[in-house]
Amino acid sequence: MQAKFKELKTRLLEVNDISSAAGLLHWDQSTYMPPGGAAARARQTATLDRIAHEKFTDPAIGKLLDALTPYEKSLDYDSDEAGLIRATRRKYERAIKIPAAFMAKVTTHTSESYQVWTEARPANDFERVRPYLEKTLEYSRECANFYPGYDHIADPLIEPRDYGMKAADVRRVFGDLRKALVPIAAAITSQPPADDTCLHKHYPEEKQLEFGMKVAEQFGYDLTRGRQDKTHHPFMTKFSLGDVRITTRTKEDSLGEALFCTMHETGHALYEQGIKLEFEGTPLARGTSAGVHESQSRLWENIVGRSKGFWKCFYPHLQNTFLEQLGTVPLDTFHRAINKVEKSLIRTEADEVTYNLHVMLRFDFELALLEGEMEIKDLPNAWRERFEADFGIVPPDDKDGVMQDVHWYFGLIGGSFQGYTLGNILGAQFYEKALEAHPEIPNNIEKGEFSTLHTWLKNNIYQHGSKYTAPEIIERATGKPMTIEPYIDYLQTKYGELYTLN
Numbered sequence: 001m002q003a004k005f006k007e008l009k010t011r012l013l014e015v016n017d018i019s020s021a022a023g024l025l026h027w028d029q030s031t032y033m034p035p036g037g038a039a040a041r042a043r044q045t046a047t048l049d050r051i052a053h054e055k056f057t058d059p060a061i062g063k064l065l066d067a068l069t070p071y072e073k074s075l076d077y078d079s080d081e082a083g084l085i086r087a088t089r090r091k092y093e094r095a096i097k098i099p100a101a102f103m104a105k106v107t108t109h110t111s112e113s114y115q116v117w118t119e120a121r122p123a124n125d126f127e128r129v130r131p132y133l134e135k136t137l138e139y140s141r142e143c144a145n146f147y148p149g150y151d152h153i154a155d156p157l158i159e160p161r162d163y164g165m166k167a168a169d170v171r172r173v174f175g176d177l178r179k180a181l182v183p184i185a186a187a188i189t190s191q192p193p194a195d196d197t198c199l200h201k202h203y204p205e206e207k208q209l210e211f212g213m214k215v216a217e218q219f220g221y222d223l224t225r226g227r228q229d230k231t232h233h234p235f236m237t238k239f240s241l242g243d244v245r246i247t248t249r250t251k252e253d254s255l256g257e258a259l260f261c262t263m264h265e266t267g268h269a270l271y272e273q274g275i276k277l278e279f280e281g282t283p284l285a286r287g288t289s290a291g292v293h294e295s296q297s298r299l300w301e302n303i304v305g306r307s308k309g310f311w312k313c314f315y316p317h318l319q320n321t322f323l324e325q326l327g328t329v330p331l332d333t334f335h336r337a338i339n340k341v342e343k344s345l346i347r348t349e350a351d352e353v354t355y356n357l358h359v360m361l362r363f364d365f366e367l368a369l370l371e372g373e374m375e376i377k378d379l380p381n382a383w384r385e386r387f388e389a390d391f392g393i394v395p396p397d398d399k400d401g402v403m404q405d406v407h408w409y410f411g412l413i414g415g416s417f418q419g420y421t422l423g424n425i426l427g428a429q430f431y432e433k434a435l436e437a438h439p440e441i442p443n444n445i446e447k448g449e450f451s452t453l454h455t456w457l458k459n460n461i462y463q464h465g466s467k468y469t470a471p472e473i474i475e476r477a478t479g480k481p482m483t484i485e486p487y488i489d490y491l492q493t494k495y496g497e498l499y500t501l502n
Contacts, residue, residue, distance in 0.1 A: 001071040005081060008064045012088065013281040015056045020239045022048035026111075027237050031229045031247060035115065042111035050104035057096045065089050080278065083467035087283045094160065097146045106139050110410050117409035118232050126380055126398040133408060134376045137369055140412040144370070153370045157414030161290040162422060164471045167367060170418045173484065174360050177421065180488045185353050188341040188499045196337035199255045201325040208250055211321050212262035215314065216246070219300055220454040221266050222273055233406040234261045234348075236268035236297075241280050244272045255322075256338060257349070260301050267300035268293060270454065274462025289470035290415075291482075292461065294423020295430055302352050302424075303431050303490070304445060304453070308335050313448040339498055343391040345400045353495060356424060357390050362405070362417040370414055426474065428487035430461065433478045 025045050033041060068085050075082040113132040120128040140157060147156035152167035159165075213228060231247040238244045246265035250258040271287050279285040287293040304310055311318075311331060319326045326334065341351045347358035365382065368374040374382060383402040388394045395401035403409075407416040434456045435441055441453050460477040474482050492501060 001068065004064055004067050005071065005085075008061065008068065008088065009084075009282060011055070011058070011061055011064070012283065015052050016281040016285075018048055018052040018055065022052065022107075023237055024239055027239075027245065029111065029114070030231045030233075030235070035119070038112065038115035042108045042115075045111050046104040046108040049107040050100045053095065053098070053100045053103045056092065057100065061088075061092060062096070065092060080276075080284070080467065084279075084282055084284055087466050090163075091283050094147075098143065102139075102142070102146075106143070106412070109135055109139065110412075114406070114410040117403070117406065121232075121399055121403045124397045124399040124403075126403060129403065129409060130376055133379075136408060136411075137376060137413050140414050141370060143412060144414065152367070154367055154414045157370075157412060158418065159415075161415045162419055163289055163469050165291075165418070165422075170363065170422075173425070173482075174356075174363065174418075174421065177356060177425070177484050177487075178360060180484065181353065181356060181491075184491060184495065184501065185341070185357070187501050188353060188495060189343055191499055193342050194336040194340040194498075195333065196340045198326060198329045198334060199337050200253050201255075203252055203255045203322060203325060205250045205252055205258075207321055208252075208255065208258045209248070209262075211318060212248065212259050214317075215259075215305075216262055216266040216269075218448060219263075219266050219270060219304075219450050220273075221246075221269055225273055226269055228262065228265075234265055236265045236272070238269075238272045238286075241273065241275055241277055241285055244269045255325075260305060260338075261348070263305040264297040264301040267297035270300065270457070271296045271462050274454075274458040275465040276463050279465050279467075284465040284467050286466050288464070288466040288468060288473055289422075290419025291422030291426055292470050292473055294419045295426035296423075296457070296461070298420075298423045299427035299431055299457075303427060304450070306338055306352070307442075307445065309442050309446040311335055311338075312446050336498060339495075341495065341499070343393050345387075345393070345395055346404055348405075352424070353491060354391070356421045359417050359421040361386050361390060366414050366416065422482070425484050425487045426482060428490040429474070429478050429483060430457065431490075432486040433460075 022045050025041060025048070029038070029041050029045075065085065065088065072082050072085045109132070113129070113136060116129050116132055120126070141153065144150065144153045144156045147159075150156055154167040158167060158170065162170075209228070213223075216228070217223060225242045226244045226246065228246045228248060230249060232249065234247050234249055236244070236246050246262065246269050248258045248261040248265065268287075271293060275285055287296075308331075311334065315331050315334060319329075339351065341353045343354060344350050347355065347362075350358050361383075364386075365374065365379070369376070369379075379402045380398050383398075384394050387401070405417075434453055437456060438452050444450065444452050461473060464473060468476065471481065474480075495501060
C-alpha cells in the first residue's frame, strides 16, 4: 500500500507542477504582461489547464484511490495520509465529470474576457464586454449541468469553493444576517458621517507600498517566500508553499486603498504560508474553502488592521512617513476616518457594516442569472435599481456599477461572492475563540506583537490546509458550527463606541 500511496503522490505532484505553471502565467497577465500578449496567453493557459485536467482525471488515479480505500480505513481519520486520500477522492470525483475540452474552452474564454475587461472598465464600455459575459453565463450553466440532481443550479458552482454549502444555506445565512445588519447600518448612516478628509490628501505611491509591506511583515508575512506587485484587482496567488505572492493597487489621493488591500491579501498569504510543508504539491496544500480563506483576509484587514489598538502602535510610524499629511491629525480622527460608515459604490472599499449588502446583491444576481430570471443585457439597469433600493444611491456609470468586480470577467458566474460574507462571519468567530485562549492578544496588538494570534491561527486553521473540510475546521477550532452571533457582537461593540446605536 505504501508503494501505491507514493505513486499517488507522484502523480499529484505532476498535476500540481503543471497547474502552478498555468498560475504563474495568470499572475503575469494580471501584473506585467503587455496587452498584445492576451491572445497567446489565453492559448497557453488553456493548454496547460487541459493537460493538468487530463492528468488528474486519468483513470489510473481513480484505480489508485480505489486500491487505497482499505489503507485509508485502517488509518486514523486525523492522519495526514487519510486526509490526502480523502481530499483527493473528493476532488477527483468532481473533476472526472468535466471534460478536459470544456476546461480548455473555459480557460481560453476567461483569459480573453479578462483582457477585454481591463480595457472596457476604464472606458465605461459594458457593451464591449457584454458578449463575453453572455458566453460566461452559458459556460456556467453548462458546468453546473455536469452535476445533475442539484437542488439549485448554483449548488454545483458553490460546492467547490464552499464545500458543505448550497444556495439555500447561503440564502438562510444571508437572510439572518441582513435582518441584523440593516438596522445597524440605518442607525449609523442617519448620523453625520465621520470626517475622512485626512485620507484623501496626496500620498506618494512608493511610501504607501513601503509602509504596507512593513505591516505585512509585522503580521508574519515571510518575504523569503513572498512578494508584492501591483494589479487591476488585488489578489493572492501561490505557486508553491515557498512562493506565495500578493498584489495591491494604489491611489495617491486615497491612503486606505493600498494599505488595506495589502493587509487583506496578507491575511490570505499567511494562511497559505502556514500550511504544513509536508503537504507541498498535493491537494492538501491549499485553503479549505473560500469562506475560511476570506475569514483570514478580513480578520487581519478589519478586526486587527482597523482596530484602535493596532493604530496606537502604528499611527506614530504612519505619521512620520506622511508627516505633512498626518502630522497634526489626532489618532481618534484617523481611527474614525478608517472606520467611516457610508453608503458607497465600491465593494472593495466598503466599510464593515455595509460591505455584506454589496455581497448579497451580487449573490442574488448570480442566482437570478443562472435561473434565467435575468439576462446579461439587463444587468446594468438591474444593478442601478437594486443599488438604489439597498443603498439609496445610484451608480453614475457601469464602471463603478456592474463592471467593478473582476470575478465574472475572469471566472464563472455562481459561487463567486458568498465566501466574502462567510469570511466576515467566520473571522469574528475564530477571533473570539483565539481571545478565549489568549486574552492578552489585544494588549499584544497595541505593542505591535502578532505572534500569539498568528500562532493560534496557524495551529488551529492554517497548518491543516484542506485536510479537513470547512465545517470540520470550524467545529475543531471553535467547538461549534458557523454562527453569526460573534460577528454581530463584534460590529455592535466596535461601532457602538464610534457611533450611537440604540
